[in-house]
Amino acid sequence: MGGARATREQIIEAADRLFYRQGYEHTSFAAIAEAVQISRGNFYYHFKTKDDILAAVITARLAERRRMLERWEAEEPTPAGRIRKYIEIPLTNRADVQMYGCPVGTLSTELAKLNHASFAEANSVFTLFRTWLRDQFALLGHESEADALAMHVIAFSQGVATLANAFRDEGFIWREVKQMSDWLTAYE
Template sequence: MTASSTRQRIVDTADRLFYEHGFEHTSFATIAAEVGISRGNFYHHFKTKDEILDAVIASRLSATREMLAEWEAASVDPLGRVRQFVEIVIRNAADIELHGCPVGTLTTELSKLDHPARAQAVAVFALFRDWLIVQFGRLGRARDAEDLALHVLMFSQGTATVSSAFRDRAWVRREVARFEQWLATEVFTTKRPSAPQVRPRRS
Protein backbone atom coordinates (compact mmCIF):
# COMPACT_ATOMS: atom_id res chain seq x y z
CA MET A 1 0.00 0.00 0.00
CA THR A 2 1.41 3.39 -1.01
CA ALA A 3 1.79 6.30 1.39
CA SER A 4 -0.81 8.33 -0.53
CA SER A 5 -3.38 5.52 -0.41
CA THR A 6 -2.77 5.03 3.32
CA ARG A 7 -3.26 8.75 3.90
CA GLN A 8 -6.50 8.71 1.93
CA ARG A 9 -7.77 5.73 3.92
CA ILE A 10 -7.07 7.65 7.12
CA VAL A 11 -8.98 10.67 5.83
CA ASP A 12 -11.93 8.59 4.60
CA THR A 13 -12.10 6.65 7.87
CA ALA A 14 -11.82 9.79 9.99
CA ASP A 15 -14.54 11.44 7.90
CA ARG A 16 -16.90 8.55 8.62
CA LEU A 17 -16.04 8.40 12.33
CA PHE A 18 -16.37 12.17 12.79
CA TYR A 19 -19.81 11.91 11.21
CA GLU A 20 -20.94 8.88 13.20
CA HIS A 21 -19.44 9.74 16.61
CA GLY A 22 -18.41 13.40 16.42
CA PHE A 23 -15.00 15.00 16.12
CA GLU A 24 -14.44 15.38 19.86
CA HIS A 25 -15.32 11.76 20.64
CA THR A 26 -13.13 10.22 17.93
CA SER A 27 -9.56 9.48 19.04
CA PHE A 28 -6.33 8.86 17.17
CA ALA A 29 -6.38 5.29 18.48
CA THR A 30 -9.88 4.65 17.14
CA ILE A 31 -9.00 5.94 13.67
CA ALA A 32 -5.74 3.95 13.58
CA ALA A 33 -7.53 0.78 14.67
CA GLU A 34 -10.22 1.21 12.02
CA VAL A 35 -7.61 1.78 9.31
CA GLY A 36 -5.50 -1.11 10.62
CA ILE A 37 -2.16 0.67 10.95
CA SER A 38 0.24 1.25 13.84
CA ARG A 39 0.34 4.50 15.78
CA GLY A 40 3.83 5.13 14.40
CA ASN A 41 2.62 4.80 10.82
CA PHE A 42 -0.34 6.97 11.69
CA TYR A 43 1.89 9.78 13.00
CA HIS A 44 3.91 9.60 9.79
CA HIS A 45 0.85 11.04 8.01
CA PHE A 46 -0.81 13.19 10.69
CA LYS A 47 0.70 14.64 13.85
CA THR A 48 -2.51 15.99 15.38
CA LYS A 49 -6.24 15.37 15.15
CA ASP A 50 -6.68 18.95 13.94
CA GLU A 51 -4.51 18.08 10.92
CA ILE A 52 -6.86 15.20 10.16
CA LEU A 53 -9.86 17.51 10.56
CA ASP A 54 -8.37 19.94 8.04
CA ALA A 55 -7.88 17.05 5.59
CA VAL A 56 -11.42 15.78 6.15
CA ILE A 57 -12.92 19.21 5.47
CA ALA A 58 -10.74 19.62 2.35
CA SER A 59 -11.95 16.21 1.16
CA ARG A 60 -15.58 17.17 1.75
CA LEU A 61 -15.11 20.42 -0.16
CA SER A 62 -13.58 18.53 -3.08
CA ALA A 63 -16.37 15.93 -3.08
CA THR A 64 -19.02 18.67 -2.94
CA ARG A 65 -17.49 20.49 -5.91
CA GLU A 66 -17.47 17.25 -7.89
CA MET A 67 -21.10 16.54 -7.01
CA LEU A 68 -22.23 20.02 -8.02
CA ALA A 69 -20.32 19.70 -11.30
CA GLU A 70 -22.10 16.39 -11.95
CA TRP A 71 -25.48 18.01 -11.33
CA GLU A 72 -24.56 20.81 -13.73
CA ALA A 73 -23.58 18.29 -16.41
CA ALA A 74 -26.65 16.09 -15.89
CA SER A 75 -29.31 18.76 -16.41
CA VAL A 76 -29.72 22.06 -18.22
CA ASP A 77 -32.72 22.94 -16.03
CA PRO A 78 -31.72 25.13 -13.03
CA LEU A 79 -34.89 24.23 -11.14
CA GLY A 80 -34.14 20.55 -11.66
CA ARG A 81 -30.67 21.12 -10.25
CA VAL A 82 -32.13 22.78 -7.16
CA ARG A 83 -34.39 19.74 -6.74
CA GLN A 84 -31.29 17.54 -6.77
CA PHE A 85 -30.10 19.39 -3.68
CA VAL A 86 -33.49 19.32 -1.96
CA GLU A 87 -33.80 15.56 -2.49
CA ILE A 88 -30.53 14.79 -0.67
CA VAL A 89 -32.62 14.21 2.47
CA ILE A 90 -34.41 11.37 0.66
CA ARG A 91 -31.36 9.82 -1.01
CA ASN A 92 -29.35 9.86 2.24
CA ALA A 93 -32.30 9.07 4.53
CA ALA A 94 -30.68 6.10 6.30
CA ASP A 95 -27.53 8.00 7.31
CA ILE A 96 -29.44 11.16 8.20
CA GLU A 97 -31.80 9.25 10.48
CA LEU A 98 -28.85 7.85 12.43
CA HIS A 99 -26.42 10.76 12.42
CA GLY A 100 -28.06 13.90 11.00
CA CYS A 101 -26.65 16.01 8.19
CA PRO A 102 -22.85 15.60 7.94
CA VAL A 103 -22.35 19.26 7.08
CA GLY A 104 -24.67 20.60 9.76
CA THR A 105 -23.52 18.30 12.56
CA LEU A 106 -19.83 19.05 12.07
CA THR A 107 -20.41 22.80 11.82
CA THR A 108 -22.54 22.76 14.97
CA GLU A 109 -19.99 20.72 16.92
CA LEU A 110 -17.08 22.94 15.91
CA SER A 111 -19.14 26.01 16.83
CA LYS A 112 -19.76 24.59 20.32
CA LEU A 113 -16.04 23.88 20.68
CA ASP A 114 -15.19 27.34 19.32
CA HIS A 115 -12.78 25.45 17.09
CA PRO A 116 -10.70 27.48 14.61
CA ALA A 117 -11.66 25.06 11.81
CA ARG A 118 -15.32 26.10 12.07
CA ALA A 119 -14.89 28.63 9.27
CA GLN A 120 -13.47 25.91 7.01
CA ALA A 121 -16.44 23.63 7.76
CA VAL A 122 -18.86 26.47 6.97
CA ALA A 123 -17.23 26.68 3.55
CA VAL A 124 -19.16 23.56 2.53
CA PHE A 125 -22.41 25.38 3.32
CA ALA A 126 -21.08 28.37 1.39
CA LEU A 127 -20.44 26.18 -1.66
CA PHE A 128 -24.06 25.03 -1.65
CA ARG A 129 -25.34 28.57 -1.01
CA ASP A 130 -23.31 30.09 -3.84
CA TRP A 131 -24.27 27.30 -6.25
CA LEU A 132 -27.96 27.73 -5.39
CA ILE A 133 -27.65 31.49 -5.89
CA VAL A 134 -26.40 30.85 -9.43
CA GLN A 135 -29.32 28.51 -10.16
CA PHE A 136 -31.91 31.02 -8.95
CA GLY A 137 -30.18 33.74 -10.93
CA ARG A 138 -30.58 31.62 -14.05
CA LEU A 139 -34.28 31.33 -13.21
CA GLY A 140 -34.67 35.09 -13.31
CA ARG A 141 -34.49 35.64 -9.56
CA ALA A 142 -31.11 37.34 -9.32
CA ARG A 143 -32.36 40.04 -6.94
CA ASP A 144 -33.57 37.64 -4.27
CA ALA A 145 -31.39 34.65 -5.20
CA GLU A 146 -29.48 34.67 -1.92
CA ASP A 147 -32.67 34.72 0.17
CA LEU A 148 -34.06 31.80 -1.84
CA ALA A 149 -30.77 29.89 -1.57
CA LEU A 150 -30.69 30.30 2.21
CA HIS A 151 -34.34 29.25 2.42
CA VAL A 152 -33.48 26.02 0.59
CA LEU A 153 -30.57 25.43 2.98
CA MET A 154 -32.88 26.07 5.93
CA PHE A 155 -35.38 23.53 4.60
CA SER A 156 -32.65 20.95 4.13
CA GLN A 157 -31.21 21.37 7.61
CA GLY A 158 -34.60 21.49 9.32
CA THR A 159 -35.82 18.39 7.52
CA ALA A 160 -32.61 16.52 8.36
CA THR A 161 -33.00 17.40 12.05
CA VAL A 162 -36.63 16.27 12.21
CA SER A 163 -35.79 13.14 10.21
CA SER A 164 -33.06 12.26 12.70
CA ALA A 165 -35.48 12.80 15.59
CA PHE A 166 -38.55 10.92 14.32
CA ARG A 167 -37.15 8.70 11.54
CA ASP A 168 -40.32 9.02 9.50
CA ARG A 169 -39.34 8.62 5.85
CA ALA A 170 -42.91 8.99 4.60
CA TRP A 171 -43.06 12.43 6.24
CA VAL A 172 -39.73 13.39 4.67
CA ARG A 173 -40.99 12.43 1.21
CA ARG A 174 -44.18 14.44 1.76
CA GLU A 175 -42.23 17.47 2.96
CA VAL A 176 -39.88 17.31 -0.01
CA ALA A 177 -42.85 17.09 -2.40
CA ARG A 178 -44.55 20.05 -0.71
CA PHE A 179 -41.36 22.08 -0.75
CA GLU A 180 -40.72 21.33 -4.41
CA GLN A 181 -44.27 22.42 -5.22
CA TRP A 182 -43.72 25.66 -3.30
CA LEU A 183 -40.41 26.10 -5.08
CA ALA A 184 -41.97 25.77 -8.53
CA THR A 185 -44.77 28.15 -7.58
CA GLU A 186 -42.37 30.66 -6.05
CA VAL A 187 -40.04 30.69 -9.03
CA PHE A 188 -42.62 30.79 -11.79
CA THR A 189 -45.56 32.75 -10.36
CA THR A 190 -44.06 35.29 -7.95
CA LYS A 191 -43.78 38.69 -9.52
CA ARG A 192 -40.15 39.59 -10.05
CA PRO A 193 -38.93 42.97 -8.85
CA SER A 194 -39.06 45.24 -11.85
CA ALA A 195 -35.84 46.64 -13.19
CA PRO A 196 -35.23 50.32 -12.42
CA GLN A 197 -36.49 52.59 -15.16
CA VAL A 198 -33.82 54.67 -16.85
CA ARG A 199 -35.15 58.04 -17.94
CA PRO A 200 -33.59 59.52 -21.06
CA ARG A 201 -31.64 62.67 -20.51
CA ARG A 202 -33.14 65.88 -21.75
CA SER A 203 -30.91 67.84 -23.98
Template sequence: MTDSVAGVRPKIGKRERLVEAAARVFYEQGVEKTTIADIATAADVPVGNVYYYFKTKDQFVHAVIDTHASVLAEIVAGIEPLPGPAERLKAMVASWVDQRDLAARYGCPTGSLAAELDKRPDAFGGEPARLMSLLIDWARAQFTELGRSDAAELAIAFVASYQGISLLANTFRDPELMVTEGARLTRWIDELAGQG
Protein backbone atom coordinates in the same frame (compact mmCIF):
# COMPACT_ATOMS: atom_id res chain seq x y z
CA MET B 1 -14.04 -4.71 -17.30
CA THR B 2 -12.73 -1.81 -15.21
CA ASP B 3 -12.89 -1.61 -11.44
CA SER B 4 -15.48 1.15 -11.59
CA VAL B 5 -17.68 -0.89 -13.94
CA ALA B 6 -17.36 -3.96 -11.77
CA GLY B 7 -18.31 -1.93 -8.71
CA VAL B 8 -14.92 -2.61 -7.10
CA ARG B 9 -13.05 0.39 -5.76
CA PRO B 10 -9.48 0.81 -6.80
CA LYS B 11 -7.04 0.41 -3.95
CA ILE B 12 -6.44 3.70 -2.15
CA GLY B 13 -3.44 4.74 -0.09
CA LYS B 14 -3.19 4.92 3.68
CA ARG B 15 -3.66 8.69 3.82
CA GLU B 16 -6.86 8.49 1.78
CA ARG B 17 -8.11 5.59 3.89
CA LEU B 18 -7.42 7.59 7.04
CA VAL B 19 -9.31 10.64 5.76
CA GLU B 20 -12.22 8.50 4.59
CA ALA B 21 -12.31 6.74 7.97
CA ALA B 22 -12.08 10.05 9.85
CA ALA B 23 -15.01 11.46 7.88
CA ARG B 24 -17.09 8.37 8.66
CA VAL B 25 -16.17 8.17 12.36
CA PHE B 26 -16.60 11.93 12.91
CA TYR B 27 -20.03 11.65 11.28
CA GLU B 28 -21.07 8.64 13.34
CA GLN B 29 -19.77 9.64 16.76
CA GLY B 30 -18.66 13.28 16.55
CA VAL B 31 -15.25 14.92 16.52
CA GLU B 32 -14.88 15.32 20.27
CA LYS B 33 -15.63 11.66 21.03
CA THR B 34 -13.34 10.38 18.30
CA THR B 35 -9.75 9.46 19.04
CA ILE B 36 -6.93 9.04 16.57
CA ALA B 37 -6.94 5.36 17.57
CA ASP B 38 -10.62 5.15 16.52
CA ILE B 39 -9.70 6.54 13.11
CA ALA B 40 -6.75 4.18 12.76
CA THR B 41 -8.93 1.20 13.59
CA ALA B 42 -11.64 2.25 11.13
CA ALA B 43 -9.00 2.73 8.41
CA ASP B 44 -7.24 -0.54 9.26
CA VAL B 45 -3.98 1.35 9.69
CA PRO B 46 -1.66 0.74 12.68
CA VAL B 47 -1.90 3.68 15.10
CA GLY B 48 1.84 4.27 14.90
CA ASN B 49 1.57 4.80 11.13
CA VAL B 50 -1.11 7.47 11.51
CA TYR B 51 1.35 10.05 12.81
CA TYR B 52 3.32 9.86 9.58
CA TYR B 53 0.27 11.42 7.86
CA PHE B 54 -1.50 13.36 10.64
CA LYS B 55 0.04 14.71 13.82
CA THR B 56 -3.20 15.94 15.42
CA LYS B 57 -6.92 15.38 15.30
CA ASP B 58 -7.31 18.96 14.04
CA GLN B 59 -5.31 18.01 10.94
CA PHE B 60 -7.86 15.24 10.37
CA VAL B 61 -10.67 17.77 10.76
CA HIS B 62 -9.13 20.02 8.09
CA ALA B 63 -8.81 17.04 5.75
CA VAL B 64 -12.42 16.01 6.40
CA ILE B 65 -13.66 19.56 5.71
CA ASP B 66 -11.79 19.42 2.40
CA THR B 67 -13.40 16.04 1.71
CA HIS B 68 -16.87 17.46 2.36
CA ALA B 69 -16.11 20.29 -0.08
CA SER B 70 -14.90 17.76 -2.67
CA VAL B 71 -18.03 15.63 -2.28
CA LEU B 72 -20.22 18.70 -2.81
CA ALA B 73 -18.17 19.62 -5.88
CA GLU B 74 -18.68 16.09 -7.25
CA ILE B 75 -22.44 16.28 -6.68
CA VAL B 76 -22.60 19.69 -8.36
CA ALA B 77 -20.51 18.46 -11.30
CA GLY B 78 -22.85 15.50 -11.69
CA ILE B 79 -25.98 17.64 -11.88
CA GLU B 80 -24.49 20.60 -13.76
CA PRO B 81 -25.29 19.13 -17.21
CA LEU B 82 -29.03 19.19 -16.43
CA PRO B 83 -30.89 21.60 -18.70
CA GLY B 84 -31.78 24.31 -16.20
CA PRO B 85 -31.50 25.60 -12.66
CA ALA B 86 -34.84 24.18 -11.51
CA GLU B 87 -33.75 20.71 -12.61
CA ARG B 88 -30.40 21.15 -10.87
CA LEU B 89 -32.04 22.30 -7.62
CA LYS B 90 -34.46 19.37 -7.74
CA ALA B 91 -31.57 16.98 -8.41
CA MET B 92 -29.83 18.33 -5.31
CA VAL B 93 -33.01 17.71 -3.31
CA ALA B 94 -33.16 14.17 -4.71
CA SER B 95 -29.56 13.57 -3.61
CA TRP B 96 -30.50 14.64 -0.10
CA VAL B 97 -33.56 12.39 -0.05
CA ASP B 98 -31.44 9.48 -1.30
CA GLN B 99 -29.32 9.85 1.86
CA ARG B 100 -32.37 9.86 4.16
CA ASP B 101 -31.46 6.70 6.07
CA LEU B 102 -28.05 8.08 7.03
CA ALA B 103 -29.56 11.47 7.87
CA ALA B 104 -32.12 9.80 10.12
CA ARG B 105 -29.34 8.01 11.91
CA TYR B 106 -26.67 10.73 12.13
CA GLY B 107 -28.01 13.99 10.66
CA CYS B 108 -26.45 15.92 7.78
CA PRO B 109 -22.71 15.16 7.58
CA THR B 110 -21.77 18.76 6.86
CA GLY B 111 -24.33 20.32 9.19
CA SER B 112 -23.41 18.03 12.07
CA LEU B 113 -19.72 18.76 11.62
CA ALA B 114 -20.34 22.51 11.35
CA ALA B 115 -22.52 22.56 14.47
CA GLU B 116 -19.96 20.66 16.50
CA LEU B 117 -16.97 22.71 15.36
CA ASP B 118 -18.82 25.97 15.93
CA LYS B 119 -18.92 25.16 19.65
CA ARG B 120 -15.16 25.42 19.85
CA PRO B 121 -13.82 28.77 21.04
CA ASP B 122 -12.05 29.33 17.73
CA ALA B 123 -15.04 28.04 15.69
CA PHE B 124 -12.35 26.18 13.77
CA GLY B 125 -11.24 29.33 12.02
CA GLY B 126 -14.50 29.80 10.15
CA GLU B 127 -13.94 26.65 8.07
CA PRO B 128 -17.44 25.24 8.78
CA ALA B 129 -18.98 28.52 7.56
CA ARG B 130 -16.84 28.38 4.42
CA LEU B 131 -18.05 24.85 3.81
CA MET B 132 -21.72 25.76 4.24
CA SER B 133 -21.21 28.81 2.03
CA LEU B 134 -20.26 26.55 -0.87
CA LEU B 135 -23.77 25.10 -0.97
CA ILE B 136 -25.46 28.44 -0.32
CA ASP B 137 -23.45 30.09 -3.10
CA TRP B 138 -24.31 27.28 -5.51
CA ALA B 139 -28.02 27.56 -4.66
CA ARG B 140 -27.88 31.36 -5.03
CA ALA B 141 -26.44 30.93 -8.53
CA GLN B 142 -29.29 28.56 -9.43
CA PHE B 143 -31.98 30.94 -8.18
CA THR B 144 -30.24 33.85 -9.95
CA GLU B 145 -30.32 31.85 -13.17
CA LEU B 146 -34.05 31.37 -12.57
CA GLY B 147 -34.27 35.15 -12.74
CA ARG B 148 -35.08 35.61 -9.08
CA SER B 149 -34.11 38.97 -7.59
CA ASP B 150 -34.42 37.36 -4.13
CA ALA B 151 -31.91 34.61 -4.98
CA ALA B 152 -29.81 35.16 -1.83
CA GLU B 153 -32.85 34.76 0.44
CA LEU B 154 -34.09 31.74 -1.47
CA ALA B 155 -30.66 30.08 -1.24
CA ILE B 156 -30.68 30.47 2.54
CA ALA B 157 -34.23 29.08 2.72
CA PHE B 158 -33.24 26.14 0.50
CA VAL B 159 -30.23 25.15 2.62
CA ALA B 160 -32.05 25.88 5.89
CA SER B 161 -34.86 23.56 4.83
CA TYR B 162 -32.41 20.74 4.23
CA GLN B 163 -30.53 21.35 7.46
CA GLY B 164 -33.76 21.56 9.42
CA ILE B 165 -35.25 18.39 7.99
CA SER B 166 -31.97 16.54 8.53
CA LEU B 167 -32.08 17.53 12.18
CA LEU B 168 -35.73 16.50 12.55
CA ALA B 169 -35.23 13.21 10.69
CA ASN B 170 -32.31 12.49 13.00
CA THR B 171 -34.15 13.56 16.15
CA PHE B 172 -37.19 11.41 15.35
CA ARG B 173 -35.15 8.70 13.57
CA ASP B 174 -37.65 8.98 10.72
CA PRO B 175 -36.23 9.02 7.19
CA GLU B 176 -39.68 9.54 5.71
CA LEU B 177 -39.65 13.10 7.01
CA MET B 178 -36.97 13.79 4.40
CA VAL B 179 -39.15 12.25 1.68
CA THR B 180 -42.03 14.54 2.63
CA GLU B 181 -39.82 17.64 2.79
CA GLY B 182 -38.14 16.67 -0.47
CA ALA B 183 -41.52 16.57 -2.20
CA ARG B 184 -42.42 19.96 -0.70
CA LEU B 185 -39.12 21.48 -1.83
CA THR B 186 -39.64 20.10 -5.34
CA ARG B 187 -43.09 21.73 -5.54
CA TRP B 188 -41.62 24.99 -4.16
CA ILE B 189 -38.88 25.00 -6.80
CA ASP B 190 -41.47 24.39 -9.55
CA GLU B 191 -43.57 27.27 -8.22
CA LEU B 192 -40.56 29.59 -8.10
CA ALA B 193 -39.51 28.58 -11.62
CA GLY B 194 -43.00 29.39 -12.85
CA GLN B 195 -42.85 32.85 -11.22
CA GLY B 196 -39.33 33.60 -12.57
Protein backbone atom coordinates in the same frame (compact mmCIF):
# COMPACT_ATOMS: atom_id res chain seq x y z
CA MET C 1 4.75 6.57 -2.59
CA GLY C 2 1.40 5.29 -3.89
CA GLY C 3 1.05 3.15 -0.75
CA ALA C 4 1.56 6.16 1.52
CA ARG C 5 -0.96 8.17 -0.48
CA ALA C 6 -3.48 5.31 -0.32
CA THR C 7 -2.99 5.01 3.44
CA ARG C 8 -3.47 8.76 3.86
CA GLU C 9 -6.71 8.60 1.84
CA GLN C 10 -7.92 5.65 3.92
CA ILE C 11 -7.26 7.64 7.09
CA ILE C 12 -9.20 10.63 5.73
CA GLU C 13 -12.13 8.42 4.68
CA ALA C 14 -12.23 6.65 8.04
CA ALA C 15 -12.00 9.93 9.96
CA ASP C 16 -14.75 11.44 7.81
CA ARG C 17 -17.01 8.47 8.50
CA LEU C 18 -16.26 8.50 12.25
CA PHE C 19 -16.62 12.28 12.60
CA TYR C 20 -20.02 11.96 10.92
CA ARG C 21 -21.22 9.00 12.97
CA GLN C 22 -19.88 9.85 16.41
CA GLY C 23 -18.70 13.44 16.20
CA TYR C 24 -15.31 15.09 15.98
CA GLU C 25 -14.82 15.46 19.73
CA HIS C 26 -15.66 11.80 20.44
CA THR C 27 -13.37 10.39 17.76
CA SER C 28 -9.88 9.50 18.92
CA PHE C 29 -6.64 8.84 17.04
CA ALA C 30 -6.92 5.24 18.25
CA ALA C 31 -10.42 4.83 16.80
CA ILE C 32 -9.30 6.14 13.40
CA ALA C 33 -6.13 3.99 13.42
CA GLU C 34 -8.23 0.95 14.33
CA ALA C 35 -10.71 1.65 11.52
CA VAL C 36 -7.83 1.76 9.02
CA GLN C 37 -6.00 -1.10 10.75
CA ILE C 38 -2.66 0.69 11.04
CA SER C 39 -0.35 1.30 13.96
CA ARG C 40 -0.40 4.64 15.74
CA GLY C 41 3.18 5.22 14.56
CA ASN C 42 2.15 4.81 10.93
CA PHE C 43 -0.82 7.02 11.65
CA TYR C 44 1.40 9.81 13.00
CA TYR C 45 3.52 9.63 9.86
CA HIS C 46 0.51 11.00 7.97
CA PHE C 47 -1.14 13.25 10.57
CA LYS C 48 0.50 14.81 13.61
CA THR C 49 -2.68 16.17 15.21
CA LYS C 50 -6.39 15.56 15.18
CA ASP C 51 -6.80 19.08 13.80
CA ASP C 52 -4.62 18.08 10.82
CA ILE C 53 -7.02 15.21 10.15
CA LEU C 54 -10.00 17.53 10.52
CA ALA C 55 -8.51 19.94 7.96
CA ALA C 56 -8.01 17.05 5.52
CA VAL C 57 -11.58 15.82 6.06
CA ILE C 58 -12.99 19.30 5.44
CA THR C 59 -10.89 19.65 2.28
CA ALA C 60 -12.09 16.25 1.06
CA ARG C 61 -15.73 17.06 1.81
CA LEU C 62 -15.49 20.36 -0.02
CA ALA C 63 -13.89 18.71 -3.06
CA GLU C 64 -16.52 15.95 -3.05
CA ARG C 65 -19.38 18.47 -2.88
CA ARG C 66 -17.86 20.50 -5.73
CA ARG C 67 -17.71 17.37 -7.87
CA MET C 68 -21.33 16.61 -6.98
CA LEU C 69 -22.45 20.09 -8.07
CA GLU C 70 -20.45 19.81 -11.30
CA ARG C 71 -22.09 16.44 -11.98
CA TRP C 72 -25.54 17.94 -11.43
CA GLU C 73 -24.73 20.77 -13.82
CA ALA C 74 -23.73 18.22 -16.45
CA GLU C 75 -26.78 15.98 -15.87
CA GLU C 76 -29.57 18.52 -15.33
CA PRO C 77 -30.38 20.92 -18.20
CA THR C 78 -32.34 23.44 -16.09
CA PRO C 79 -31.50 25.44 -12.97
CA ALA C 80 -34.76 24.20 -11.37
CA GLY C 81 -33.72 20.60 -12.02
CA ARG C 82 -30.37 21.27 -10.38
CA ILE C 83 -32.01 22.92 -7.35
CA ARG C 84 -34.34 19.93 -7.10
CA LYS C 85 -31.27 17.66 -6.89
CA TYR C 86 -30.16 19.65 -3.85
CA ILE C 87 -33.65 19.49 -2.32
CA GLU C 88 -33.56 15.70 -2.72
CA ILE C 89 -30.30 15.25 -0.75
CA PRO C 90 -32.10 14.26 2.49
CA LEU C 91 -34.13 11.71 0.52
CA THR C 92 -31.15 10.36 -1.41
CA ASN C 93 -29.21 9.89 1.84
CA ARG C 94 -32.22 9.09 4.02
CA ALA C 95 -30.76 6.09 5.87
CA ASP C 96 -27.69 8.04 7.02
CA VAL C 97 -29.69 11.22 7.62
CA GLN C 98 -32.06 9.34 9.93
CA MET C 99 -29.17 7.83 11.87
CA TYR C 100 -26.69 10.73 12.00
CA GLY C 101 -28.24 13.92 10.58
CA CYS C 102 -26.49 15.98 7.90
CA PRO C 103 -22.70 15.55 7.78
CA VAL C 104 -22.20 19.23 6.94
CA GLY C 105 -24.62 20.56 9.52
CA THR C 106 -23.56 18.28 12.36
CA LEU C 107 -19.86 19.06 11.94
CA SER C 108 -20.46 22.81 11.65
CA THR C 109 -22.68 22.76 14.73
CA GLU C 110 -20.20 20.74 16.76
CA LEU C 111 -17.25 22.95 15.82
CA ALA C 112 -19.30 26.07 16.63
CA LYS C 113 -20.10 24.68 20.09
CA LEU C 114 -16.42 23.93 20.65
CA ASN C 115 -15.44 27.39 19.36
CA HIS C 116 -13.00 25.44 17.20
CA ALA C 117 -10.52 27.24 14.98
CA SER C 118 -11.68 25.16 11.97
CA PHE C 119 -15.32 26.26 12.21
CA ALA C 120 -14.99 28.73 9.30
CA GLU C 121 -13.38 26.08 7.11
CA ALA C 122 -16.10 23.55 7.92
CA ASN C 123 -18.69 26.20 7.13
CA SER C 124 -17.15 26.63 3.66
CA VAL C 125 -19.28 23.71 2.45
CA PHE C 126 -22.40 25.68 3.38
CA THR C 127 -20.92 28.70 1.61
CA LEU C 128 -20.34 26.58 -1.49
CA PHE C 129 -23.97 25.43 -1.45
CA ARG C 130 -25.25 28.96 -0.80
CA THR C 131 -23.29 30.42 -3.70
CA TRP C 132 -24.27 27.61 -6.05
CA LEU C 133 -27.98 27.76 -5.14
CA ARG C 134 -27.93 31.56 -5.44
CA ASP C 135 -26.50 31.20 -8.95
CA GLN C 136 -29.24 28.71 -9.87
CA PHE C 137 -32.02 31.02 -8.65
CA ALA C 138 -30.42 33.93 -10.53
CA LEU C 139 -30.48 31.80 -13.69
CA LEU C 140 -34.20 31.31 -13.09
CA GLY C 141 -34.61 35.09 -13.18
CA HIS C 142 -34.81 35.73 -9.43
CA GLU C 143 -31.52 37.57 -9.04
CA SER C 144 -32.76 40.15 -6.50
CA GLU C 145 -33.98 37.45 -4.10
CA ALA C 146 -31.57 34.68 -5.10
CA ASP C 147 -29.56 34.74 -1.87
CA ALA C 148 -32.66 34.64 0.34
CA LEU C 149 -34.06 31.75 -1.73
CA ALA C 150 -30.74 29.90 -1.49
CA MET C 151 -30.73 30.29 2.29
CA HIS C 152 -34.35 29.09 2.44
CA VAL C 153 -33.45 25.89 0.58
CA ILE C 154 -30.44 25.27 2.84
CA ALA C 155 -32.58 25.91 5.94
CA PHE C 156 -35.16 23.44 4.62
CA SER C 157 -32.50 20.79 4.07
CA GLN C 158 -30.98 21.27 7.52
CA GLY C 159 -34.36 21.26 9.23
CA VAL C 160 -35.41 18.06 7.51
CA ALA C 161 -32.10 16.39 8.37
CA THR C 162 -32.33 17.42 12.02
CA LEU C 163 -35.93 16.28 12.47
CA ALA C 164 -35.43 13.08 10.46
CA ASN C 165 -32.53 12.27 12.78
CA ALA C 166 -34.57 13.13 15.87
CA PHE C 167 -37.69 11.17 14.90
CA ARG C 168 -36.21 8.54 12.54
CA ASP C 169 -39.21 9.07 10.29
CA GLU C 170 -38.61 8.30 6.62
CA GLY C 171 -42.16 9.30 5.69
CA PHE C 172 -41.43 12.77 7.03
CA ILE C 173 -38.47 13.09 4.65
CA TRP C 174 -40.59 12.05 1.65
CA ARG C 175 -43.37 14.51 2.55
CA GLU C 176 -41.03 17.43 3.14
CA VAL C 177 -39.02 16.87 -0.04
CA LYS C 178 -42.25 16.74 -2.05
CA GLN C 179 -43.53 19.91 -0.40
CA MET C 180 -40.26 21.75 -1.08
CA SER C 181 -40.19 20.49 -4.66
CA ASP C 182 -43.76 21.76 -5.12
CA TRP C 183 -42.69 25.11 -3.60
CA LEU C 184 -39.90 25.35 -6.18
CA THR C 185 -42.36 25.24 -9.09
CA ALA C 186 -43.45 28.79 -8.21
CA TYR C 187 -39.92 29.97 -9.10
CA GLU C 188 -39.48 28.07 -12.37
